[in-house]
Amino acid sequence: MTTSDPAPTTADAPTADDSARAAVGRVRDEIGKAVVGQDAAITGLLIALLARGHVLVEGVPGVAKTLLVRAFSRALGLETKRVQFTPDLMPGDVSGSLIYDARSGEFEFREGPVFTHILLADEINRTPPKTQAALLEAMEERQVSTDGVTRPLPDPFLVAATQNPIEHEGTYTLPEAQLDRFLLKLIVDMPARDA
Template sequence: MSAEQEREVADASATLERALIEVKKVVVGQDAMVERMIIGLLARGHILLEGVPGVAKTLAVRTLADVVGGSFARLQFTPDLMPGDITGTRVWRASSETFDVELGPVFANLVLADEINRAPAKVQSALLEAMAEKQVSIAGTSHRLPDPFLVLATQNPVESEGVYRLPEAQRDRFLLKVDVPYPSGQEEFTILHRMSVKPPRAEAVLDPVEVIRLQGVADGLFVHHSVASYLVNLTIATRSPERYGLAHLREVIELGVSPRASLGMLAAGRALALLRGRSYVLPADIAEVASDVMSHRMLLSFDAVADGADPRAIVREVVAAVPQPTVASREDPDAGHTAALAAQGQSS
């Protein structure tokens, strides 16, 4: 990478650091959630936030929208919601005796899909097209969504009445699934101090044009072939766990992750490396995002679900079993290639 490209990476990393600081002015704790939201923005991947009510999921998304700039829309999902309520519809204009298209709230740069698991199947189907194709079909005509476009959805894991389980195809469209825990005691004390009187407001650091530029910088980060081999081995381990000494997972995992998980780990790894100020991706970057990328894409067996198996624990077991290459930098490519071949030899 040239000196100019290195400066571009350093500048992008500094800009992202300012954006993180602005978000953290409002959101107390939840560092992993905030970082994953930035990763999704850089990697052009949608994010599913799961946590009980009151742990700052909606606040974090609203704050990110303030920092990123551009347009923002909040969709409150309910069981009686119709597809046209989010995508738009045709409206009859009596004055001109023609139909006009009224675009829905999904036409925004950042879309908060609040309590997404309350939406019925038709709404999920309409949202799936928007997430996957970045377009919406209204009366047979396709309308492109703005660029950048990011869906940040929230769901409550403890509620069972009036909710719909997200179908596998819908979950697969989310780049990351982030579990949002309760704050610690010290963090909750800070929340009381910061939010009880006059809550702070984040300032805009980015705009849509700058976000697209940062996405381009992340796309250009160097990925050694040993790192690419490593992340492919992680996905294969969920489909053929016996190859990696995990034969007991054969009865636990009914369907392993798809190639979209490999693409997701690569994009998320690049975004994480940029946040860390590096122009190259390390195996540790892939290992760090693996759980958020793969846990919601695996389909567990009926017995495993009945026994309360934790998909994240399974991914951690896979990550621990698949050996990492010892070198991932550009300075010693031969060593990285040798390490990758050694890792493949151990798994066969």
């Protein structure tokens, strides 16, 4: 280097913050290809994942709540499972249950859909509180306990639960213990006409 060349500064070199910011921007752009006009909801999902929290996504039917979560998981390359919460859904349908294996003569645990990176709990408020409670341990402790055995969930683990506004017929209010486990509640409105 000659005396006339300026010395490189640390401001010229990319930092870890710059790299993280660029990665988040790429994820946001990728999700934006599938879901238009929901930038705040996309940001909320990213914040929840980075903060190891869970998200409740509320909006009327048809505003792309489910598509938003699916696009989010695809953009990140994470395994996702979807559970449609209906009035007849049982807790074991979410967390898993013991199944008798006639060949071995023993019970074996069959994992439920909660054993994934992103669990899309679709219309969580359409199932009774007993089934909603199947998610409490998973959301708080990132594990499932069955028959005295504790099974860890994958890391990262995020529950993205969608719900319709409570005024809709056939919905149940989420118990306070369930609401406490969500880091964020994202309201997904109809996008603007130009979006």
